[in-house]
Amino acid sequence: MRIIAHSKAGLSTWVYLEPLRILMDLGEGCNDTLEGHALGVREVLLSHSHQDHWAGLIALMAGRTVELFGRKRPLAPLRILYPKASPMLEELFRFLGYDTPELDKLVQLQPMEPGQQVQCLFRPDVTITAVRVHHMEHELCLGYRLDQART
Numbered sequence: 001m002r003i004i005a006h007s008k009a010g011l012s013t014w015v016y017l018e019p020l021r022i023l024m025d026l027g028e029g030c031n032d033t034l035e036g037h038a039l040g041v042r043e044v045l046l047s048h049s050h051q052d053h054w055a056g057l058i059a060l061m062a063g064r065t066v067e068l069f070g071r072k073r074p075l076a077p078l079r080i081l082y083p084k085a086s087p088m089l090e091e092l093f094r095f096l097g098y099d100t101p102e103l104d105k106l107v108q109l110q111p112m113e114p115g116q117q118v119q120c121l122f123r124p125d126v127t128i129t130a131v132r133v134h135h136m137e138h139e140l141c142l143g144y145r146l147d148q149a150r151t
Contacts, residue, residue, distance in 0.1 A: 006033060013052050016041070017146075021122040024144065030056035031063060038063055042121045044080045045128065048141040049088035061096055064106050077108045079121055081128065083140040084111035112142060125149045 002018040012027030016034060021042040023030070031038045038060060047053055060078075068075050082089045097103045110118065112130040120126035127147045135141040 004034065006030070011052050012055070014056065020120055020126060020146070022120065025053040026056040026060060027052050028055040031059040039067060039075065041078060042076060044078065045144045046080065046082040046089060047133070047143060048083060048135055049086050049139060054089065054092060057092070061100050061106065065100055068106060075106070078106060079108045079110055081110045081112050081118065081130070081144070083142045084113050086139060114142065
């Protein structure tokens, strides 16, 4: 499994799991580092609302908007999993809705609670489970466990 990661505390944090097309958090500069791989991302798993974990989302959405509307290239919707009832993240999604035409064609928002499970879009044999982590006092923060079913 190829994993590309970057973390500079307070500025940018992200981890790309290439074979699953999953981006865990999405800090600034992620798009530039991933280059052509950024359009292949199918899911973003946001852990919490600190800016260094979501600031790259705006650039990712801009790139997807250009592909979809500028080149008329079909793109599978990007699913974004995030901690349920996060005021900052929900405000960010509202902003993206104003800034991005037809956001619903580009994004599927999935609020998550601890213990909630979803199947990986690109690899249905992988289950993503939200796990509570303690990072912020007054807001839900999540980690994500990925389990592959063995046959």
